[in-house]
Structure formats: C-alpha cells, structure tokens
Amino acid sequence: MEQAESTASVEGQGTEATASLDAPYSTLESRAHQMFPTLNADEVERMRRFGTPQRWRAGEKLFSVGQVGRGMYMVLSGSVQIIRRDGLGREHLIIELGPGMFSAEVGTLSGRPSLVDGRAQTDSEGFVIAPDRLRALLVAEAELGERIMRALILRRVGLIESGSGPVLVGHGTEPLLLALQAFLRRNGHPHTVIDMDAERDCSCLSEFANAPATDFPLVICPDGRVLRAPDEGQLASCLGLLPEFDPAHVYDVVVVGAGPAGLATAVYAASEGLSVAVVDCRSPGGQAGASARIENYLGFPTGISGQALAGRAFVQALKFGAHIAIPLEVKALHCGADPIRLELVDGRMIPTHTVVIATGAQYRRPAIDALERFEGRGVYYWLRRWKPNCARTSPSCSSVAATRPGKRRCTLPRMPRKCICWCAARGWRPRCRAT
Ligand SMILES: Cc1cc2nc3c(=O)[nH]c(=O)nc-3n(C[C@H](O)[C@H](O)[C@H](O)COP(=O)(O)OP(=O)(O)OC[C@H]3O[C@@H](n4cnc5c(N)ncnc54)[C@H](O)[C@@H]3O)c2cc1C
Numbered sequence: 531m532e533q534a535e536s537t538a539s540v541e542g543q544g545t546e547a548t549a550s551l552d553a554p555y556s557t558l559e560s561r562a563h564q565m566f567p568t569l570n571a572d573e574v575e576r577m578r579r580f581g582t583p584q585r586w587r588a589g590e591k592l593f594s595v596g597q598v599g600r601g602m603y604m605v606l607s608g609s610v611q612i613i614r615r616d617g618l619g620r621e622h623l624i625i626e627l628g629p630g631m632f633s634a635e636v637g638t639l640s641g642r643p644s645l646v647d648g649r650a651q652t653d654s655e656g657f658v659i660a661p662d663r664l665r666a667l668l669v670a671e672a673e674l675g676e677r678i679m680r681a682l683i684l685r686r687v688g689l690i691e692s693g694s695g696p697v698l699v700g701h702g703t704e705p706l707l708l709a710l711q712a713f714l715r716r717n718g719h720p721h722t723v724i725d726m727d728a729e730r731d732c733s734c735l736s737e738f739a740n741a742p743a744t745d746f747p748l749v750i751c752p753d754g755r756v757l758r759a760p761d762e763g764q765l766a767s768c769l770g771l772l773p774e775f776d777p778a779h780v781y782d783v784v785v786v787g788a789g790p791a792g793l794a795t796a797v798y799a800a801s802e803g804l805s806v807a808v809v810d811c812r813s814p815g816g817q818a819g820a821s822a823r824i825e826n827y828l829g830f831p832t833g834i835s836g837q838a839l840a841g842r843a844f845v846q847a848l849k850f851g852a853h854i855a856i857p858l859e860v861k862a863l864h865c866g867a868d869p870i871r872l873e874l875v876d877g878r879m880i881p882t883h884t885v886v887i888a889t890g891a892q893y894r895r896p897a898i899d900a901l902e903r904f905e906g907r908g909v910y911y912w913l914r915r916w917k918p919n920c921a922r923t924s925p926s927c928s929s930v931a932a933t934r935p936g937k938r939r940c941t942l943p944r945m946p947r948k949c950i951c952w953c954a955a956r957g958w959r960p961r962c963r964a965t
Contacts, residue, residue: 564677565688577671577674581658583657586608592633595753598770600658602633608629609651610649611625612626612633613647614645614692616695634664639665641661642770665851679849683841683845686718693720693722695769696750697721697722697723697749698711698714698724699746700747700748701727701747702728707747709762710760710765713857716815717771717813763857772855780869781805781806785808790815791816793814796808797846806851809858809859809860811856811859814843814844814854814856815837816890821836824839858874864879869881870883870884870885
C-alpha cells in the first residue's frame with residue numbers, strides 16, 4: 531500500500547501527502563502492481579459492456595467518503611485522484627488513477643458507502659460499473675474477475691493497515707472502546723484509535739478536551755459526524771454497514787449466523803442465483819473468526835487464521851450478491867405462513883421462503899457471581915488477539931472453549947501478566963487454574 535501511495539501533494543486542509551511512513555512494515559509493499567493494476571485495451575473493452583460512459587471536469591468529485599457511490603469507476607483518459615480522509619480532516623493521497631486503472635474496493639461489491647474520496651485531477655472520461663453489474667462482471671470474466679477481486683481485497687487490507695475510516699477517541703482500556711475496536715477489527719473495517727491519555731497534547735482533539743466522561747468513547751466518522759459512547763449497532767448504522775431490507779422483497783434463503791456454516795450456505799445458495807440474506811449479531815466468521823490458526827480446514831494445507839478465512843468467505847458471499855447484515859440479531863421465527871418471517875430485535879421483519887439457522891454453539895460459562903461486570907475489562911472470551919496494553923499490566927482472565935478432543939490446549943499468543951484459563955469441552959467440567 532505504502533509504495534502505491536504517491537508523494538505528490540494534495541490540495542486541502544490538513545493534507546499530508548507523504549503517507550509512506552504510516553505502515554513501514556506493510557506486507558503489501560511488494561503488491562502495489564496487484565493492488566492498482568493497469569488493464570490493457572482488450573481487458574478494458576471487455577469491461578465496457580458492463581458500464582455506463584461518463585465524463586468528469588477537473589476538480590469534480592466522483593465519490594466522497596461516507597457517501598454511497600455509484601460503483602466502480604474505470605478511467606479511459608485523464609486522471610483521477612483517490613484520497614483517504616478521516617473525521618479529523620487529515621487527508622492522504624493514495625494514488626492517481628490514469629487510463630486503464632479503476633477505483634473500487636470490497637465495499638463497492640455491495641454498494642456500501644465509500645471509504646475514500648475520488649476527484650478528477652484533469653478533465654477525464656471513463657465509465658461507471660454499478661455494484662450489481664460489477665458482480666456480474668466478476669462472474670462472467672473469470673480471469674479478469676480474479677485480478678479485479680484481488681485488487682479490491684488488497685485495497686481494503688491497505689486501508690486497514692493505513693488506519694483510515696472512523697477515529698475512535700477514548701481513555702486507555704475502557705471496555706466500550708475495546709468493544710468498538712474489536713467490532714471494527716472483526717468486521718474488517720478500517721479505523722484509527724486515539725488514546726486521550728497518551729495523546730493529551732494532540733491539537734486535533736482540543737475541541738473534545740472538555741467533553742464529559744459519559745461521552746467517551748467518541749467516534750468521529752469520516753463524514754464529520756460525532757457519535758458519543760455509541761453501541762455497535764449505532765456505529766454500524768453510521769458507517770452504512772447495515773443494508774436496508776425491502777419489506778416487499780421475499781428472499782429465497784435467509785441465513786441466521788455468519789460463521790463458517792452460515793457463510794458457506796450463503797456462497798452456495800447465492801452462486802446458484804438464489805436471493806440470499808445473512809444476518810449475524812456480531813461479526814463474520816463466528817467462533818472460527820477468533821481462531822489464531824486453523825489447521826484442519828479443507829484446502830489450506832499450511833493452515834489459515836480464522837480472521838483470514840472469515841474475510842475470504844465474506845467477500846465470496848458478497849461477490850455472488852448475498853446481502854450481509856451485521857450486527858443484527860434475530861429474535862424470533864414466525865413460520866405459520868408462507869413466506870416465513872424472521873423478526874429482528876429492532877422489530878423489523880424479513881420475509882423469506884427458507885431459513886437456515888447456523889447460530890453455532892454457546893459456551894458454557896463459569897458460574898461466578900457478577901462475572902458479566904468484568905467481561906471485557908479483565909475477563910475475556912475468544913482471546914485471539916490479546917490486548918497487549920492491558921494484558922501486560924493487569925491481571926486478566928480468559929475463557930477458551932475447546933470443541934474437539936485433543937483441542938484442550940489454550941493458545942495465548944502474548945501472555946498477560948497473570949492468566950486464569952478455563953477450558954470447556956464435551957464431557958469436561960470447567961477447570962480453573964491460576965498461573
Ligand atoms: C478460539 C477458537 C479456535 C478454534 N479452532 C478450531 C480449529 O482449529 N479447527 C476446528 O475445526 N474448529 C475450531 N474451532 C471451532 C470452530 O470455530 C467452530 O466449530 C465453527 O466456528 C462453528 O461454525 P458455525 O458456523 O456452525 O457456528 P459459529 O462459528 O458459532 O457461528 C455462529 C454465528 O451465529 C451468530 N448468531 C447466533 N445467534 C444469533 C442470532 N440470534 N441472530 C443473529 N446471529 C446470531 C453468532 O454471532 C455467530 O457469528 C475453534 C473455535 C474457537 C472459539
């Protein structure tokens with residue numbers, strides 16, 4: 531990503547175009563050519579039939595951070611700047627797209643709000659491919675589709691590494707800040723965290739210096755909106771992560787749960803042309819998303835992290851047009867009539883002909899008084915990415931579920947100063963061991 535970022539200057543307040551030091555250990559350095567490929571004339575021609583011709587004047591905004599864009603923009607002549615911008619007004623030029631290059635990232639597949647700005651640098655022309663046509667292109671043009679898909683994924687990874695998106699401002703290890711951070715990380719959404727205590731002198735935070743403690747954590751969205759101590763649902767809705775459900779549309783299949791089973795169902799059903807929605811109350815990947823390394827998943831002989839597996843499955847489901855809604859919790863199933871209706875906790879109904887319930891298992895939790903009070907603030911479940919800041923300095927507890935015989939060992943990548951570990955598997959009584 532960093533090599534791909536231009537060092538040319540960008541007009542605008544707070545612009546820092548030399549972003550090349552942001553992520554010095556980026557694994558993407560050698561992949562700029564895959565992230566921003568220049569397609570040849572034949573490939574552009576094959577894409578043209580999926581798009582609508584457009585012209586842009588110098589300085590014209592093609593799409594803006596936080597706004598739903600029209601799809602992928604292919605440049606035929608002229609030049610378009612792609613700029614990332616956060617809610618604090620900081621801008622970074624990512625790349626200048628010339629002829630044969632295209633805008634878009636993973637979110638474009640499902641018409642999600644843009645994570646970057648696109649601005650014509652000169653009078654330019656090209657064509658726009660709407661999200662549904664882009665998905666059709668990826669399926670119809672297999673080899674070209676593979677290259678485009680790889681570019682979209684790498685761009686999302688680059689945005690995550692460079693820390694664009696919403697800015698979370700809070701105090702150290704407060705539970706809600708950690709929860710929002712974990713939510714965005716597990717949903718593969720770029721974000722930045724500013725610790726008010728560590729960066730007290732940061733001038734960009736002066737306007738929040740006197741905010742009451744109850745306002746924290748603050749979330750400054752890229753479009754400038756400020757959320758005060760939001761929950762995950764409010765954050766997701768502000769970022770445009772939740773699709774609207776048309777009450778008149780009856781899905782062929784609605785899947786409850788976006789773990790490996792739910793996402794696999796979505797990929798198979800959507801790839802057969804069925805209309806599919808997936809609803810999950812947490813994040814894609816389910817329990818598997820918390821696994822540091824899965825060795826026994828078919829097709830990955832060298833193993834794969836749960837997060838990577840979930841990310842791939844999630845994008846694959848989007849590619850085939852599944853509507854994925856996270857975080858939304860299903861409260862009830864009304865199957866007395868056709869169509870069946872799924873009731874969400876917010877009261878909305880989703881009509882469908884078929885429901886697949888892939889809600890996984892629930893952990894047996896230790897019977898300890900008032901345990902809920904300490905969850906996320908010393909007691910953790912699903913301990914994949916240990917919180918290094920708090921873990922090294924404060925005593926912490928973790929609960930790890932082993933679901934198979936032989937999987938009774940708990941793997942903690944970075945051990946906290948003190949760890950108590952419960953392992954629960956079939957036939958086991960929870961055990962408690964202090965170290
Ligand atoms: C740390 C860890 C490591 C693991 N490592 C391995 C391994 O190496 N190999 C292996 O084979 N297995 C491993 N497992 C087990 C494996 O992850 C699970 O067997 C697998 O994830 C089950 O998939 P699933 O889709 O059935 O359910 P889950 O992964 O549990 O997904 C269910 C999803 O449903 C959602 N959901 C539940 N109720 C609702 C509702 N009412 N509304 C909306 N959404 C809802 C949940 O949020 C969740 O995302 C591991 C598990 C953990 C926790």
